Amino acid sequence: KAGVTQTPRYLIKTRGQQVTLSCSPISGHRSVSWYQQTPGQGLQFLFEYFSETQRNKGNFPGRFSGRQFSNSRSEMNVSTLELGDSALYLCASSFQGPPVGYTFGSGTRLTVV
Amino acid sequence: GQQVMQIPQYQHVQEGEDFTTYCNSSTTLSNIQWYKQRPGGHPVFLIQLVKSGEVKKQKRLTFQFGEAKKNSSLHITATQTTDVGTYFCAGHTGNQFYFGTGTSLTVIP
Numbered sequence A: 001k002a003g004v005t006q007t008p009r010y011l012i013k014t015r016g017q018q019v020t021l022s023c024s025p026i027s028g029h030r031s032v033s034w035y036q037q038t039p040g041q042g043l044q045f046l047f048e049y050f051s052e053t054q055r056n057k058g059n060f061p062g063r064f065s066g067r068q069f070s071n072s073r074s075e076m077n078v079s080t081l082e083l084g085d086s087a088l089y090l091c092a093s094s095f096q097g098p099p100v101g102y103t104f105g106s107g108t109r110l111t112v113v
Numbered sequence B: 001g002q003q004v005m006q007i008p009q010y011q012h013v014q015e016g017e018d019f020t021t022y023c024n025s026s027t028t029l030s031n032i033q034w035y036k037q038r039p040g041g042h043p044v045f046l047i048q049l050v051k052s053g054e055v056k057k058q059k060r061l062t063f064q065f066g067e068a069k070k071n072s073s074l075h076i077t078a079t080q081t082t083d084v085g086t087y088f089c090a091g092h093t094g095n096q097f098y099f100g101t102g103t104s105l106t107v108i109p
Helices: none
Strands: A005-007 A010-013 A019-024 A031-038 A042-050 A053-057 A064-068 A074-078 A087-094 A108-112 B004-007 B010-014 B019-025 B031-037 B044-049 B055-058 B061-065 B071-076 B085-093 B096-099 B103-108
Touching (some): A005 A087, A019 A108, A042 A064, A042 B085, A074 A087, B010 B019, B019 B103, B031 B071, B044 B061, B071 B085
Parallel strands (some): B010 B103
Antiparallel strands (some): A005 A019, A031 A087, A042 A053, B031 B044, B031 B085, B055 B061, B085 B096
């Protein structure tokens, strides 16, 4: 079966703009979570959605938001981009969320200039 | 701040040598997961440990969860060049899911 699909793969945005990233989970998976990966901070948890509801949230500012649709596809939005938002954004899905392991997508590489 | 630390941050080993990475949490974890990320790739789930003191093996990889459920280790016996990558532990505590800082393994042929 198809894996976790993230689009786009690469993105370049200007400071102050906003961006929307998309994640399509494995068919049948209802939990989708988002992570930010940077060389300095490592992998940091952004939020998790399950059945269209945000179930958990990490320690990121309100500029970072997300949502999940009825087909489990999820989007992540970052408003008023800052240079420090440049990172690899990873999406992961699982059947029901913790405690089972997650399947990660290949990520979206966001560069803010 | 970061609640799950891993040591060492980097490890270079000669092919055939053993390798161990240690994961330590400041709080008790309900479970621990291990992931491997190849250079340029994304994290791939390896295993999950749930019980206190649990030990699991996958071929040359041995995973252990501490008795207090605050630490874990991954041991690779006789490393191969295919073991190259960054190994992350990750654990749930409350509603939060924390990834460790990762250990980058380089295997010298």
